[in-house]
Amino acid sequence: MPAPAPLESTFYVYPEDLVGEGPPVVLDALRDRAGVRGVNLAVTYHASRALHPHNPAGAVFYSDPGVLAFPLDPALWRASRLRPGAPSAAGDLLAELCAGAGERGMDTNAWTVFFHSDRLGFEHPDCATRSAFGDPFSTDLCPANPVVQEYAHTLVESVARHPVRDIRAESLHYHPWRHGYHHEFQFVQLRPLDELLLGLCFCEHCRAVARGAGIDIDAVQRVTRSTLEERFAAAPEADPENAEPTLEDLRRLAGADLDRFLAERARVVTSLTAALRRRAEAHGTSLTFVDLTGVVKPAPVGEAASLSIDNGWRNGMDAAALAKEGSAIAALAYGAGVGDLAADLDGYLRRVPADRLTVSLLPWWPDCLDATVLAEKVGEIRARAIPRVDFWNYGLVPSAALDWVRQALGEP
Numbered sequence: 001m002p003a004p005a006p007l008e009s010t011f012y013v014y015p016e017d018l019v020g021e022g023p024p025v026v027l028d029a030l031r032d033r034a035g036v037r038g039v040n041l042a043v044t045y046h047a048s049r050a051l052h053p054h055n056p057a058g059a060v061f062y063s064d065p066g067v068l069a070f071p072l073d074p075a076l077w078r079a080s081r082l083r084p085g086a087p088s089a090a091g092d093l094l095a096e097l098c099a100g101a102g103e104r105g106m107d108t109n110a111w112t113v114f115f116h117s118d119r120l121g122f123e124h125p126d127c128a129t130r131s132a133f134g135d136p137f138s139t140d141l142c143p144a145n146p147v148v149q150e151y152a153h154t155l156v157e158s159v160a161r162h163p164v165r166d167i168r169a170e171s172l173h174y175h176p177w178r179h180g181y182h183h184e185f186q187f188v189q190l191r192p193l194d195e196l197l198l199g200l201c202f203c204e205h206c207r208a209v210a211r212g213a214g215i216d217i218d219a220v221q222r223v224t225r226s227t228l229e230e231r232f233a234a235a236p237e238a239d240p241e242n243a244e245p246t247l248e249d250l251r252r253l254a255g256a257d258l259d260r261f262l263a264e265r266a267r268v269v270t271s272l273t274a275a276l277r278r279r280a281e282a283h284g285t286s287l288t289f290v291d292l293t294g295v296v297k298p299a300p301v302g303e304a305a306s307l308s309i310d311n312g313w314r315n316g317m318d319a320a321a322l323a324k325e326g327s328a329i330a331a332l333a334y335g336a337g338v339g340d341l342a343a344d345l346d347g348y349l350r351r352v353p354a355d356r357l358t359v360s361l362l363p364w365w366p367d368c369l370d371a372t373v374l375a376e377k378v379g380e381i382r383a384r385a386i387p388r389v390d391f392w393n394y395g396l397v398p399s400a401a402l403d404w405v406r407q408a409l410g411e412p
Contacts, residue, residue: 007381008388009409010038012111012360014050015069017395019090020057023100026394031104034402035411038107040168040390041097043069043159044084045111046139047118047182052395065118070094076158082120082127082141082151098163109166110159114152115141116171118181127151129174129201132224137201140175143316144205144268156276160283167280168330168390170290173269174201174316179296193245193253194231196314197224206265213264215257223254244306247313265316274325288328288358291317294344295332307347308333320351330358330390335367338376345384358388363405364397371404378408 011030018026018041030036047065052058066085070092077083094110101108121128121138127148128136141148152172159167177199178184190198202221210217250258277287293315294308308331312319319329331348333341348357359381361367361374368374381389391405 007378007409008038009036009405010040010107010109010388010390011036011394011405012040012042012390012392013394014042014045014061014063015067015088015090015093016052016057016061016063017055018093018097019088020052020055020395023093023097027097027100027104027106029399029402030394031106033399033406034391035406035409036391037105038109038165039097039101039394040109040111041069041094043094043110043112044155045113046116050396053397054399055395066120070158070162072158073161077154080151080154081147082124084155085119094159094162094164102163107165108163109168110162110164111168111170112155112159113170114155114172115143115148116175117141120151128203129206130203131198132200132202132221132228134202137175137199139181140201142201142203142205143172143174143272144201144209144265145203146205149272152272152276153279156279156287157283160280160285164285166328167285167287168290169273169276169287170292172273172276172289173292174265175199176296176314188232189234189236189240190231191241192243193241193249194228196245197228199314200224200261201265209264209268210257210261213260215260215264217257217261220254220258220261223258227253244311262313262316263318266313266318266321269316270318270321270325270327273322273327277327286328288330289317289322290330290332290360291319292332293317294336295334308344309347309351319348323352323356328356328358330360332360332392333377334360334362334392336377338373338380341377342380345380345386349384349386354385355387357386358390359386360390360392362397363391363408364401368404371407374404375408 030039045063048063050061052061068084068087071087098108118139121141125136127141127145128138129140129142130136177195207217247259273289280287293312309319322329329352361377363374
C-alpha cells in the first residue's frame with residue numbers, strides 16, 4: 001500500500017514571536033523540530049493579552065490594537081478613510097520573514113484579521129455594525145458597508161504585494177454577540193436565541209441590502225427588538241432554555257423575512273470574498289476564508305455539539321457557496337475531540353471539495369492531552385484526503401508541542 005501523501009503544514013505565529021526569538025530561530029524550530037513547511041504570520045490583529053511560555057523577551061504580551069507587521073504604502077492608502085494601525089516598531093517583519101522562509105524552502109502566509117477591530121469602529125461609527133436598537137458594535141465593521149469593503153480591498157492589495165503564498169482571511173464576515181470586547185458585562189439572562197438576535201446588524205447598508213431583496217426589514221427589526229425587550233424585562237430562570245435556535249425557529253418568530261435576511265448576509269460575505277480572492281490572485285497570491293464557526297458554534301448543555309458546517313449562517317457564512325465560487329476554506333477545529341472532529345470533517349466534505357479545505361488544530365492542552373490524540377486528529381484529516389493542516393499557535397504552546405506535531409505528521 002503506498003504511503004499517504006505528505007500534508008501541507010503550517011504554524012501560526014505572532015509578531016512578538018519573531019521579535020522575542022528572532023525570525024531565524026522561529027523558522028528553524030518550525031522546520032527542523034516541528035517538521036512543518038510554512039508559517040502564517042499575524043500581519044494585522046486585534047488587541048489581546050497572551051501567555052508565551054518560551055519567549056525570551058517575556059512571558060506576558062499585550063498586542064496593540066491593529067498593529068501591522070509591515071509598513072503601509074501611503075500612496076495606496078491615500079483615498080481610504082479606514083486605515084490599519086501603525087506598523088510595528090520592529091520594522092517590516094513580513095518582508096524579513098518571507099526572505100528567511102524562502103531561504104529555507106518554506107512558505108509564508110499572511111494571517112490577516114479584517115472586520116474585528118478594537119479601533120476602527122470607534123473612530124468611524126458609521127462603519128460599525130448596529131443592533132436592532134441602533135447601537136453601534138464598535139469592535140465590528142459591517143461587511144455590507146461600501147467603505148468597509150474598500151478597506152478590505154486595499155488591505156488585500158497591501159498584503160498581496162509581498163511574496164506571500166496565501167492570505168488567511170480571518171473575520172471576513174459578521175460576528176456574534178459574544179467575544180466582542182474586553183471586560184464584557186452582562187447580567188441579563190439571555191438565551192441562545194436572544195444572543196443571536198442581539199448580534200444581528202441593522203445598519204443602513206444591511207437594511208438597504210434587505211430592501212433590495214424585497215424583505216420587510218422594518219418588520220424584522222421590530223420583532224427582533226420586541227423579543228429582546230421582553231427578555232430584558234424577564235425574571236431569571238433556574239433552568240433557562242439552552243437549545244440553540246434553528247432556522248425554523250426563526251421563521252416561526254418573524255416569518256420568512258428573517259430567514260431571507262440571514263441568506264442575504266451570507267450572499268454579501270460570499271460576493272465580497274470572491275472579489276477579494278480575485279484581487280489577491282492578480283498578484284499571484286491565493287486567499288483562504290478562515291471559518292470561525294468551529295470556535296463559536298453552539299454546544300447545548302447536555303447535548304452533542306452540532307456540526308460546524310450547519311452553523312455558519314449565524315455569522316453570514318455559506319461554506320458551500322464560498323466553495324462554489326472558488327474560495328478555499330480553513331476550518332478551525334479547536335476544542336473538538338477526535339470523534340467530533342471526524343463528524344465535522346465529514347460535514348464539510350459533503351459541501352466543500354477536499355482540495356479546498358484546510359483544517360486548523362491546537363496541538364496542546366486543552367485539546368490534546370498527549371501526542372497520541374494529536375496524531376489521531378491528523379490521521380482523520382489525512383484519511384479524508386484533505387491536503388492541508390495548520391497548527392495554532394507557535395508562541396502560545398510549550399516547545400514540546402513542536403515534537404507532538406512532528407510525530408503527528410509522521411516526519412522522521
